[in-house]
Amino acid sequence: MSEFDTKLVHGKPQNDNNTGAVNVPIYNSSTYIYPSVDANVLYDYARSGNPTRNYLEEQMAMLEDGYKGFAFSSGSAAIHAVLAIFKPGDHLIIGKEIYGGTFRIINQFFKRWKIEFTAVDTQDPTAVEEAIRSNTKAIYFESFTNPLLHVTSVKAISKVAQKHHLLTIVDNTFLSPYLQRPLDLGGDIVVHSATKYLSGHSDVIAGIAVAKNKELAERIYFNQNSIGSTLSPEDSNLVRRGIQTLAVRMDRHLSNAKEIVEFLQKRPEIAKIYYPGIKGSKDFEIAKDEADGFGGIVSFELKEGLDSTKFVEGTNLIQLAVSLGAVESLIELPYKMTHAELSTEEQLKAGITHQLVRLSVGIEDPKDLIADLAQSLDKLN
Numbered sequence: 001m002s003e004f005d006t007k008l009v010h011g012k013p014q015n016d017n018n019t020g021a022v023n024v025p026i027y028n029s030s031t032y033i034y035p036s037v038d039a040n041v042l043y044d045y046a047r048s049g050n051p052t053r054n055y056l057e058e059q060m061a062m063l064e065d066g067y068k069g070f071a072f073s074s075g076s077a078a079i080h081a082v083l084a085i086f087k088p089g090d091h092l093i094i095g096k097e098i099y100g101g102t103f104r105i106i107n108q109f110f111k112r113w114k115i116e117f118t119a120v121d122t123q124d125p126t127a128v129e130e131a132i133r134s135n136t137k138a139i140y141f142e143s144f145t146n147p148l149l150h151v152t153s154v155k156a157i158s159k160v161a162q163k164h165h166l167l168t169i170v171d172n173t174f175l176s177p178y179l180q181r182p183l184d185l186g187g188d189i190v191v192h193s194a195t196k197y198l199s200g201h202s203d204v205i206a207g208i209a210v211a212k213n214k215e216l217a218e219r220i221y222f223n224q225n226s227i228g229s230t231l232s233p234e235d236s237n238l239v240r241r242g243i244q245t246l247a248v249r250m251d252r253h254l255s256n257a258k259e260i261v262e263f264l265q266k267r268p269e270i271a272k273i274y275y276p277g278i279k280g281s282k283d284f285e286i287a288k289d290e291a292d293g294f295g296g297i298v299s300f301e302l303k304e305g306l307d308s309t310k311f312v313e314g315t316n317l318i319q320l321a322v323s324l325g326a327v328e329s330l331i332e333l334p335y336k337m338t339h340a341e342l343s344t345e346e347q348l349k350a351g352i353t354h355q356l357v358r359l360s361v362g363i364e365d366p367k368d369l370i371a372d373l374a375q376s377l378d379k380l381n
């Protein structure tokens with residue numbers, strides 16, 4: 001069982017299966033019997049360990065090529081548990097375009113606990129190196145950013161990190177291990193919102209962290225077990241099941257995104273398209289080298305004067321909603337929805353204009369998606 005797509009379907013062989021069931025059971029047990037008071041039991045209490053959750057955790061460790069995986073009740077909980085391995089006085093360098101919720105945990109939570117942060121454009125390894133201080137402990141970034149799809153080189157940043165004995169932490173939500181395995185490129189910890197591509201059906205909120213080595217795994221496990229934001233057995237099963245179809249879903253996300261980009265390139269209403277698969281940018285060069293595809297998110301700007309609200313409200317098949325990475329296509333206006341927390345000034349500085357639209361391309365027939373976009377564009381003229 002060496003090919004990645006086969007691993008997605010079969011996961012880890014099970015060692016407790018006496019029934020012939022092809023899937024791991026959903027173990028709804030909060031506690032476990034001790035054969036004797038001093039028995040060295042595998043499981044004692046489900047916050048500390050649950051076989052359904054552990055199956056998913058091992059599946060993710062295998063797919064990300066890490067030492068150990070951890071499943072959390074959300075991507076945000078996974079990020080919290082990972083950042084909580086640091087201590088007051090530590091300094092972290094973070095990508096300047098990170099998920100809004102991550103920015104919120106950093107600014108409104110971890111800063112209160114006296115962890116220091118500097119936001120840097122991680123596409124520029126020199127800028128990252130210049131931001132390193134004597135108390136810097138890690139560099140945290142998303143290899144494809146949201147919503148502008150700027151691509152950071154995991155290889156280049158982890159090289160800087162290794163030189164200065166820092167950890168490299170990568171949020172791999174936008175790519176999934178099918179398209180990129182940051183630990184193989186030099187990263188130390190990977191985090192995911194499993195709510196997105198890993199589960200893939202908009203039916204669960206979940207998070208994953210994978211550590212490259214035992215020492216990091218122990219520090220994350222301590223936080224997972226003591227803070228307790230673990231994933232339930234039912235939700236662990238949903239993510240496990242989603243992962244089995246990751247390859248076929250992702251292949252269709254990629255081919256649909258490519259067709260939609262080609263369609264948008266021909267439309268006069270479009271001012272600019274953000275997609276790493278478009279040749280000629282630094283994003284394309286890095287993605288071509290370090291990822292096995294350009295992802296399923298396409299962002300674009302409508303020309304000045306066209307009504308962006310009317311456009312996103314005018315699609316019929318494509319639903320107006322936040323979130324991404326699911327089988328159904330979702331469209332949104334970042335300045336009013338996902339990135340509404342930023343002030344207008346911060347939005348414009350980050351390149352989030354009022355004309356910017358983010359599309360999470362689903363796995364529907366591309367002809368229907370293109371027809372839906374076309375009819376909504378037509379109504380703007």
Ligand SMILES: *Cc1c(COP(=O)(O)O)cnc(C)c1O
Binds near residue numbers: 077099146174
């Ligand atoms: C959604 C998302 C998160 C947060 O995950 P939740 O499951 O919503 O808590 C973190 N990072 C990225 C890149 C995301 O898209």
